[in-house]
Amino acid sequence: GQQVMQIPQYQHVQEGEDFTTYCNSSTTLSNIQWYKQRPGGHPVFLIQLVKSGEVKKQKRLTFQFGEAKKNSSLHITATQTTDVGTYFCAVNAGGTSYGKLTFGQGTILTVHP
Amino acid sequence: NAGVTQTPKFQVLKTGQSMTLQCAQDMNHEYMSWYRQDPGMGLRLIHYSVGAGITDQGEVPNGYNVSRSTTEDFPLRLLSAAPSQTSVYFCASSYGLEVHNEQFFGPGTRLTVL
Numbered sequence: 001g002q003q004v005m006q007i008p009q010y011q012h013v014q015e016g017e018d019f020t021t022y023c024n025s026s027t028t029l030s031n032i033q034w035y036k037q038r039p040g041g042h043p044v045f046l047i048q049l050v051k052s053g054e055v056k057k058q059k060r061l062t063f064q065f066g067e068a069k070k071n072s073s074l075h076i077t078a079t080q081t082t083d084v085g086t087y088f089c090a091v092n093a094g095g096t097s098y099g100k101l102t103f104g105q106g107t108i109l110t111v112h113p
Numbered sequence: 114n115a116g117v118t119q120t121p122k123f124q125v126l127k128t129g130q131s132m133t134l135q136c137a138q139d140m141n142h143e144y145m146s147w148y149r150q151d152p153g154m155g156l157r158l159i160h161y162s163v164g165a166g167i168t169d170q171g172e173v174p175n176g177y178n179v180s181r182s183t184t185e186d187f188p189l190r191l192l193s194a195a196p197s198q199t200s201v202y203f204c205a206s207s208y209g210l211e212v213h214n215e216q217f218f219g220p221g222t223r224l225t226v227l
Contacts, residue, residue: 042203042218043156088155092214100171101146101216103156
C-alpha cells in the first residue's frame with residue numbers, strides 16, 4: 001500500500017522560532033493534504049496541494065509540494081502557543097488506490113512560551 | 114449542520130464483547146471512512162465507503178465490520194473486542210475522492226478493551 005514518511009516525529013520550539021515538518025513518498029502522488037490535530041481533538045483539514053512545485057500560504061503557514069510530487073513540507077514562521085498540536089500529511093496515490101487516504105505518522109509540535 | 118457526529122464518546126468493553134460505533138454526517142457526502150489512532154502510529158484506515166452499498170477494506174480491517182445502507186450513516190462493528198483494539202476511533206467524510214476530498218472528522222470515540 002501507499003507509504004509516506006513524516007519527519008520529525010517530535011519538535012520542541014521556543015515561541016517565535018520557526019518550525020518545519022516534511023512528508024516523503026517513494027511514489028508519485030496525485031495530491032497531498034495537511035491536517036492539524038490539537039491535543040484531545042480531532043484532525044482538521046488545513047490545505048490540499050495538487051500541482052507540481054505548488055506553494056500555498058495561510059498567514060504564517062507555508063505549504064510546498066515538490067517538483068516530482070513525491071514530497072511536501074509545512075513551514076510555520078514565528079510559532080505561537082496556539083500552534084501546538086500534531087501535524088499530519090495525508091496522501092492519495094490515485095489509480096488502484098483511489099479512495100484510500102494514507103496518513104503520515106504525524107509531527108508533534110510543542111511550543112514553549 | 115452538525116457535520117460528522119460519533120457516538121459514544123467513551124466506551125469500556127470486556128474482551129470478547131461486541132459493540133457498534135455509530136457515525137453519521139449531514140453534509141450529503143459520498144465518501145466515509147473509519148480510522149484508528151494509536152500513539153506514534155498516526156491515523157490508520159480501517160474501512161471506507163465510496164457510497165451507499167459500497168464498502169472496502171483499508172489498512173487494518175481485521176476484527177471490524179462495516180455497512181453503508183444510507184448515505185448518512187456508516188457504523189463500525191467490533192465483532193469480538195480484544196485489548197489490541199483499545200484506541201481512539203475517528204469517522205470522517207468527504208464530498209469527493211480526488212479534488213474535493215477534504216476530510217471532515219468526527220470528535221472521536223475513545224475505546225478501552227479490558
